[in-house]
Amino acid sequence: MQDFKYFTHGYSSNSRNSIYGLYQPVLNCFLIVFPDYASIGPKLAAILSSRYVLQPIRLDTADNYSHNIIDNEICELWTISNLNDISPNDLITKANILLADRLIPTTPIELIQIEKEKQWAQFCLFWLRFIRLESQFNAAGLWIDNQIGNLDIFNVFEPILFPNYREFVTKTMSLLYLGQDLEKTEQAILDLVNNTDDFLPDRFNKFLKEYK
């Protein structure tokens, strides 16, 4: 797993940062862990919802949490003790963050190739982080962080300043949301990177190089 191009361990070098995981109820395990939930987490869960529902869970509240026992290398081997607090039938409409009481070892139900799903989740996380970085750089791109989604209040600026970039974001999100094959989706997004704005390929290469 560590050889995967987009792999990160999923914990922060700052031990005071909270750590979150996305838990899949059918598989009864975590598919990904990461620290930057506030900025990325809801978007990542929404992108992945085209495949399955996910419950966001704060992991560092578990009394036995340590990044030595759960990271993206082995997150599928863990579940939590307070599963009763999860209502899988509600996750499509609301997914409040659940605080883990205790991490419990589990053997995931191999209904699907979990390693591939973990890679897909990491791949999506990478692109969401890249888009967010670019959005922050392009100050007018604050709209991407707008959780309300459909507010058009920033559109008055976008078409003038970054019309191509905005299209890049929209198309990338669609590719991630509907994509199934990682290699094909990656190629389609890289094509967008190379054909959208002159600044994007360099930014992408720099971001990827520094990602891990």
Add this chain to the structure above:
Amino acid sequence: MNQQKILQIHSSKLTHEKILPFLKNGWSQYNWQNISDTNKIAESTNMLMGRFGDNVFPFRTDAIDSCNIKPPAYDSSFTKTFADITDEQCQQWLKEKTDRPWLIFWSGGIDSTVIVASILKNSTAAERENIYVACNRASIYELPRFFYNHVQPNFKLIPTPDSCKQPLDELYHVIDGEFADQLYSSGIGWELLRLCPDSLTSDFRRDPDLLLNQLASRTNKNFATWYYEHILDNINSSNLPIETYHDFYWWLFFNYHYTDVYLRLREKAVANKYSPRWFATNEYQQWAMNNNQIGTKYTLNLGDSKLASKQYIYDFDHDEYCRVFKIKSKSRLLFYKLKLDKEFCTLDDFSKLYVDCDLERILELLPDYIKS
């Protein structure tokens, strides 16, 4: 003016302080607190009017008789599969129901997706010219790949109407996924699956403790015992093979929740009198009565609820994610924006009466068999 009649009383309202003094007293059959608490078993649904077996609660089955929603007599020799029934029904309806266009309410949930898959499997492009699909953004979020690969390219789409002045079924054959929950065990049993994976296949007569605990967790121990014994009496009188925890929960929905769903649908403005009910046919009900074994309707995996329906969709679109991960969601609530009214009762003209504004009329119509 004809004398109106109460078809169904909302159980949670029976203990209302303005109603309770007028009800018969008694500990077992007329335990109004327990009867009211039946409402807590499955998200504010009425589960008091059984279609099958002895009537163990103090309500007559006027709604079942007047709405003609009795189940077919159990036939243990019935062998058709879910896929057989679905395909045959679709082919038959395509031949028969040609007087008006069809309007399929697609919520993106499993049940309405079975209908859309069946139409795509069994119809010609020319037949689909006369079929519309009503959906909204929530439907697409529920099953985006199915929408983009199958719904959008093949049907004319209209946004889901929240309400309309003219009932849509005067213009269309309005078809939705209602009554499919009643073929399966809906969501209640799946809570047990997480707590105790093997429990769904346990014999509820021989080993009822976990079942009683789950019922008690929604109310209290006294209620759990009272309810279990009443339902057991009803099940024993039905002569159907109902043996496991799964079967018990299925029975609640198949036998008791059915009437509530029927009356709820009558209250929706979109589809009243004429709409055919895809999953309410005798053949589907016969299938439901004959296929409670593990591996057909369910397995012990959370993702395998409504297994036969999901397998039907998978055989059509080969989407492994839908097959493995799609679980029952509250798509209907997102889709219809149903108002969950807290009426006291529904009358035989499907109007409702409310304690706060219709008390006098309610007391006048309260049936003698529950009035003190």
